[in-house]
Amino acid sequence: xxxxxxxxxxxxxxxxxxxxxxxxxxxxxxxxxxxxxxxxxxxxxxxxxxxxxxxxxxxxxxxxxxxxxxxxxxxxxxxxxxxxxxxxxxxxxxxxxxxxxxxxxxxxxxxxxxxxxxxxxxxxxxxxxxxxxxxxxxxxxxxxxxxxxxxxxxxxxxxxxxxxxxxxxxxxxxxxxxxxxxxxxxxxxxxxxxxxxxxxxxxxxxxxxxxxxxxxxxxxxxxxxxxxxxxxxxxxxxxxxxxxxxxxxxxxxxxxxxxxxxxxxxxxxxxxxxxxxxxxxxxxxxxxxxxxxxxxxxxxxxxxxxxxxxxxxxxxxxxxxxxxxxxxxxxxxxxxxxxxxxxxxxxxxxxxxxxxxxxxxxxxxxxxxxxxxxxxxxxxxxxxxxxxxxxxxxxxxxxxxxxxxxxxxxxxxxxxxxxxxxxxxxxxxxxxxxxxxxxxxxxxxxxxxxxxxxxxxxxxxxxxxxxxxxxxxxxxxxxxxxxxxxxxxxxxxxxxxxxxxxxxxxxxxxxxxxxxxxxxxxxxxxxxxxxxxxxxxxxxxxxxxxxxxxxxxxxxxxxxxxxxxxxxxxxxxxxxxxxxxxxxxxxxxxxxxxxxxxxxxxxxxxxxxxxxxxxxxxxx
Amino acid sequence: xxxxxxxxxxxxxxxxxxxxxxxxxxxxxxxxxxxxxxxxxxxxxxxxxxxxxxxxxxxxxxxxxxxxxxxxxxxxxxxxxxxxxxxxxxxxxxxxxxxxxxxxxxxxxxxxxxxxxxxxxxxxxxxxxxxxxxxxxxxxxxxxxxxxxxxxxxxxxxxxxxxxxxxxxxxxxxxxxxxxxxxxxxxxxxxxxxxxxxxxxxxxxxxxxxxxxxxxxxxxxxxxxxxxxxxxxxxxxxxxxxxxxx
Numbered sequence: 001x002x003x004x005x006x007x008x009x010x011x012x013x014x015x016x017x018x019x020x021x022x023x024x025x026x027x028x029x030x031x032x033x034x035x036x037x038x039x040x041x042x043x044x045x046x047x048x049x050x051x052x053x054x055x056x057x058x059x060x061x062x063x064x065x066x067x068x069x070x071x072x073x074x075x076x077x078x079x080x081x082x083x084x085x086x087x088x089x090x091x092x093x094x095x096x097x098x099x100x101x102x103x104x105x106x107x108x109x110x111x112x113x114x115x116x117x118x119x120x121x122x123x124x125x126x127x128x129x130x131x132x133x134x135x136x137x138x139x140x141x142x143x144x145x146x147x148x149x150x151x152x153x154x155x156x157x158x159x160x161x162x163x164x165x166x167x168x169x170x171x172x173x174x175x176x177x178x179x180x181x182x183x184x185x186x187x188x189x190x191x192x193x194x195x196x197x198x199x200x201x202x203x204x205x206x207x208x209x210x211x212x213x214x215x216x217x218x219x220x221x222x223x224x225x226x227x228x229x230x231x232x233x234x235x236x237x238x239x240x241x242x243x244x245x246x247x248x249x250x251x252x253x254x255x256x257x258x259x260x261x262x263x264x265x266x267x268x269x270x271x272x273x274x275x276x277x278x279x280x281x282x283x284x285x286x287x288x289x290x291x292x293x294x295x296x297x298x299x300x301x302x303x304x305x306x307x308x309x310x311x312x313x314x315x316x317x318x319x320x321x322x323x324x325x326x327x328x329x330x331x332x333x334x335x336x337x338x339x340x341x342x343x344x345x346x347x348x349x350x351x352x353x354x355x356x357x358x359x360x361x362x363x364x365x366x367x368x369x370x371x372x373x374x375x376x377x378x379x380x381x382x383x384x385x386x387x388x389x390x391x392x393x394x395x396x397x398x399x400x401x402x403x404x405x406x407x408x409x410x411x412x413x414x415x416x417x418x419x420x421x422x423x424x425x426x427x428x429x430x431x432x433x434x435x436x437x438x439x440x441x442x443x444x445x446x447x448x449x450x451x452x453x454x455x456x457x458x459x460x461x462x463x464x465x466x467x468x469x470x471x472x473x474x475x476x477x478x479x480x481x482x483x484x485x486x487x488x489x490x491x492x493x494x495x496x497x498x499x500x501x502x503x504x505x506x507x508x509x510x511x512x513x514x515x516x517x518x519x520x521x522x523x524x525x526x527x528x529x530x531x532x533x534x535x536x537x538x539x540x541x542x543x544x545x546x547x548x549x550x551x552x553x554x555x556x557x558x559x560x561x562x563x564x565x566x567x568x569x570x571x572x573x574x575x576x577x578x579x580x581x582x583x584x585x586x587x588x589x590x591x592x593x594x595x596x597x598x599x600x601x602x603x604x605x606x607x608x609x610x611x612x613x614x615x616x617x618x619x620x
Numbered sequence: 621x622x623x624x625x626x627x628x629x630x631x632x633x634x635x636x637x638x639x640x641x642x643x644x645x646x647x648x649x650x651x652x653x654x655x656x657x658x659x660x661x662x663x664x665x666x667x668x669x670x671x672x673x674x675x676x677x678x679x680x681x682x683x684x685x686x687x688x689x690x691x692x693x694x695x696x697x698x699x700x701x702x703x704x705x706x707x708x709x710x711x712x713x714x715x716x717x718x719x720x721x722x723x724x725x726x727x728x729x730x731x732x733x734x735x736x737x738x739x740x741x742x743x744x745x746x747x748x749x750x751x752x753x754x755x756x757x758x759x760x761x762x763x764x765x766x767x768x769x770x771x772x773x774x775x776x777x778x779x780x781x782x783x784x785x786x787x788x789x790x791x792x793x794x795x796x797x798x799x800x801x802x803x804x805x806x807x808x809x810x811x812x813x814x815x816x817x818x819x820x821x822x823x824x825x826x827x828x829x830x831x832x833x834x835x836x837x838x839x840x841x842x843x844x845x846x847x848x849x850x851x852x853x854x855x856x857x858x859x860x861x862x863x864x865x866x
Contacts, residue, residue: 058801355793530747550746553708560674
């Protein structure tokens with residue numbers, strides 16, 4: 001274990017603090033920078049930060065202990081995080097992690113004695129179509145193999161600066177395998193925004209140049225465009241793409257209609273649901289479309305400030321996203337006077353720091369405000385009292401992209417695709433046991449079978465729809481459709497071939513939820529741990545029917561009493577597995593009698609250590 | 621316009637009057653109906669984290685301490701299913717920490733213990749976690765025993781909003797969530813906390829306790845030894861309402 005010899009110099013911390021306002025909302029962004037430059041958050045930094053922002057040290061420590069990518073102990077010059085989604089495991093990540101640790105002579109989860117490197121697991125990094133994946137110092141590693149691990153170990157051992165690492169290690173592909181009406185053509189920056197502003201204008205107006213049209217002398221009241229665009233959004237029947245499926249127009253209108261001195265537009269790019277990576281692709285290749293959707297939202301609801309909240313796993317996109325924003329400011333698509341209309345709107349980027357729960361609307365807002373990403377009380381809703389307790393629209397990346405398309409092409413056009421309850425097209429992230437993993441755009445209503453046919457995964461025994469919090473479907477259900485009226489989904493399809501043991505999936509998912517639970521409410525905090533303990537007990541061959549009954553009652557308890565969606569949906573996969581893949585549980589249960597999980601001999605280990613004994617008499 | 625006090629909802633088939641802005645919990649307690657709860661103390665803002673006060677409102681579960689009462693809604697609370705869930709939640713709080721009731725000074729005054737009794741929780745059904753948690757006895761007047769903490773967050777809320785000191789915060793997450801103290805060393809001794817603080821007086825369990833006050837009241841004569849928490853809570857609630865009204 002590495003230990004701090006002397007407190008490091010605080011010059012870098014002071015520099016970071018100077019670049020931030022004395023606003024407690026900046027806390028998380030400051031901590032991220034400190035972690036990046038020191039590879040931990042030293043105690044001395046905690047003091048300075050608390051002092052600068054006038055918050056307590058305990059509050060600062062509260063964040064450091066909450067977010068996975070922050071730490072109070074040194075994580076090494078090179079911090080490696082191996083993505084631990086089930087798809088990574090299926091591609092051999094567990095063995096590769098051990099292999100890398102051996103090559104580096106470091107223990108998993110610890111920092112090497114010389115302070116050079118640490119290797120640990122992290123939740124899905126959003127590269128399931130090109131795994132096994134990992135992160136190293138905020139950059140994304142994909143398609144890992146033993147050869148690549150050798151290379152990485154050499155670069156670390158030779159202390160090669162990250163800038164000199166070969167680019168091929170960091171190649172991230174879009175893998176956009178199928179596009180439909182939304183993403184078939186490139187997006188022209190500004191077109192949707194102009195269409196929104198002119199919406200409702202007559203033929204004469206349409207014949208004018210944009211500058212002339214929005215000039216007061218043209219007679220077109222430009223606020224009218226906002227109202228007309230909202231009507232188009234209603235006509236489109238667009239439902240939120242983040243999974244919950246709430247109607248976007250209702251959210252926008254509610255936000256618009258509440259009297260408040262300020263309101264906000266937040267784009268949720270936390271994308272933490274394992275198996276999901278569409279937001280990564282959208283922000284890589286359709287960032288303009290997303291930002292334009294946010295700008296249109298600002299125009300419609302009367303907001304001047306947009307925030308992109310993005311997970312730190314996508315830090316490698318930082319310069320790209322900043323460049324797109326700069327270009328949009330340059331083109332007057334953002335700024336104090338958007339397109340010369342007097343409308344002011346700009347977008348900031350806020351980074352997450354490793355917390356799945358931050359994808360939850362109200363937890364995300366807490367995080368933007370510089371706190372632990374803990375879901376708020378149920379009422380009031382964020383659209384009424386969100387960021388800084390002001391009305392706030394929080395929509396998914398894909399929702400904003402769709403809103404931009406609707407502003408351009410109209411609501412009826414959008415509603416003409418998809419099904420009765422699920423208008424439009426949807427991006428699906430396909431990964432796992434198939435020939436062509438990647439992004440597929442389909443109109444809502446596509447069957448699972450069709451997706452499997454297209455991606456080359458028809459021999460699958462199961463598909464996990466919408467990630468661990470979603471639904472597990474079996475071969476008999478492949479004709480079910482992906483739409484809010486049947487398989488409601490944020491767009492994730494993880495495919496499991498016939499060779500897979502579905503109990504391994506349960507183990508992976510229960511570990512994920514235990515790790516990502518925020519700890520606020522009893523049923524989720526204790527329930528996710530109990531589920532993991534009981535599943536591991538079954539895995540160890542000590543499970544009995546009594547344990548399965550207990551698993552079932554904990555699942556029910558969590559569904560009914562958990563505070564937020566994380567806890568309410570965390571047991572879904574367990575419930576599904578017990579119904580649909582009971583055989584994979586039963587084959588591990590060697591007895592019908594109860595076996596205690598408690599290992600008496602192992603419990604004596606501490607006593608043996610204290611007494612310095614390890615002889616036969618000191619064992620059972 | 622009819623006066624607000626005429627508004628009612630149904631709670632387990634009983635007509636419960638409420639005032640505009642009241643929660644289901646407050647209205648029920650005011651009407652003399654006990655809803656089990658641990659993280660909520662009606663003197664302070666609700667937190668809805670322990671989930672014991674979960675009720676079914678028009679068929680859907682909600683934490684009653686934060687759920688606004690609405691006229692005509694159908695609320696179920698005292699049902700076998702919900703009471704079974706409350707037993708399980710209490711059981712969870714017991715196994716995740718290290719609770720040794722027979723040897724705990726808080727015994728008889730402890731809301732966790734009293735609630736377990738009120739719900740008829742006779743023994744534990746879950747595996748014990750045996751967590752390693754720090755005890756902070758550095759302060760001359762106050763002990764912070766994290767073994768007994770149920771993470772209700774009351775000390776955080778009270779220290780922030782009443783004492784204006786923000787002595788406590790939470791760190792970690794999930795099952796590793798723990799209370800941290802605001803001081804250079806992280807110990808109570810060099811924090812701003814003092815025995816006069818409200819924050820150290822409302823711990824529902826034995827996590828925050830005063831030194832020098834132990835065993836002043838003999839076991840057997842303590843608060844919940846005298847009357848069960850179901851009655852005590854309602855009585856306390858009424859006393860508070862009366863004090864507020866007048």
